[in-house]
Amino acid sequence: MTARLQKILSQWGIASRRRSEQLILAGRVRVNGAVAKLGQTAEPTTDRIEVDGRLITMQSRPEPVYLLLNKPVGVVSTCFDPQGRSTVIELLPSQLRECEGIHPVGRLDIDSSGALLLTNDGELTFRLTHPSHSISxxxxxxxxxxxxxxxxxxxxxxxxxxxxxxxxxxxxxxxxxxxxxxxxxxxxxxxxxxxxxxxxxxxxxxxxxxxxxxGDISIDGDLSLAIGSHRHLQLAELHSLQSGDRLKFAFPSIN
Structure with missing residues (x-):
């Protein structure tokens, strides 16, 4: 079934939809050998999709990661900062920093601290940050x-x-x-x-x-987080991010 390329990349955990659009605009995505254009559709089961020359398939999709971080003041809520400021990704251990496509869900400005979600589930990010979805x-x-x-x-x-x-x-x-x-x-x-x-x-x-x-996910209480630390979301917390039937996604096994 055909879909917009940025949707496919986010569903496969390559990047968020916004980041996927940036990759396409930068000419880093190819479909069947040709440089992709923003808004282009593809058939993920038959078309050859490459990012930076690497073939992307459903089998190469990384394991979904869902994290809660207690962001310190002075850290920016991005994956990379052109001004050289510390980013939330740098607060994670190396094995998580290397997870393909991991990114913050929304923003918490540099002068603020506290709860911030990070994931490599681009579809979840898109849905949680879409104006039609309200989460307290x-x-x-x-x-x-x-x-x-x-x-x-x-x-x-x-x-x-x-x-x-x-x-x-x-x-x-x-x-x-x-x-x-x-x-x-x-x-x-x-x-x-x-x-x-x-x-x-x-x-x-x-x-x-x-x-x-x-929403129902807190950095306080029994699962409290110190400033700068993180933890994996529990299954019940993942379910709490759903809003009626509007959010449906596959949950990984949680230890």
Whole structure:
């Protein structure tokens, strides 16, 4: 059955869909000897697909890897950084760094810390980051000052960012300390630096932002992670990433 080339590469664990598109645009992918074009379709069972001159087949698909990382501040959520900054991939042991196609699912900005998923399952990444799929993300956020009730109410109901209203958010005041405030914030969308931009617009700039949970997957509790460390997801956690029948993928055996 024919499919777009970037979809095939992500399904086979070569790279995420976005990265697969970049490989195609760079001329690094060939189909039946010819340089592929973005948007091109192929028949994976009969067409000869090569990446950087290496033949790609279903049999060469790597074992799926699903990780949870506690990202430190100062590390970028990419596989490679042209500015030479430390990346989340460099935090992994060599045997995992060498897993073909492993990449972060979404982003957590360089100034923030906390929960970040990594995988070589490109289809899972595509589905989890697609606008039609909403998965809650929970943050512990220190802000400067003590937000007023009207500011909290505005944050909960949503405010305008770049002409688009943010979705309602759960905002809970946890404590005050030295005229700063610790908030628990739960979002179901992930616009660029959203929490920082909303906090600044309301007049209470973020001092520190730490993501504690992605859906039901937490870096705290019985399976807590130290900053910079990682663990493999448990089978129940993999299932929790599903949303109804929209996400279906094969799970590897988990020890």
């Amino acid at each position: 993300k929970t943050y512990a956020v220190w802000v400067q000052g003590q937000p007023s009730q009207p500011a909290i109410d505005a944050w909960r109901s949503g405010i305008d960012l770049d002409g688009q209203h943010t979705l309602p958010a759960q905002v809970t005041v946890l404590k005050h300390q030295d005229n700063n405030t610790l908030l628990k914030i739960v979002l179901t969308e992930g616009r660029n630096r959203q929490i920082r931009r909303v906090a600044t617009q309301l007049g209470y700039p973020v001092l520190h932002l730490h993501r504690t949970r992605i």
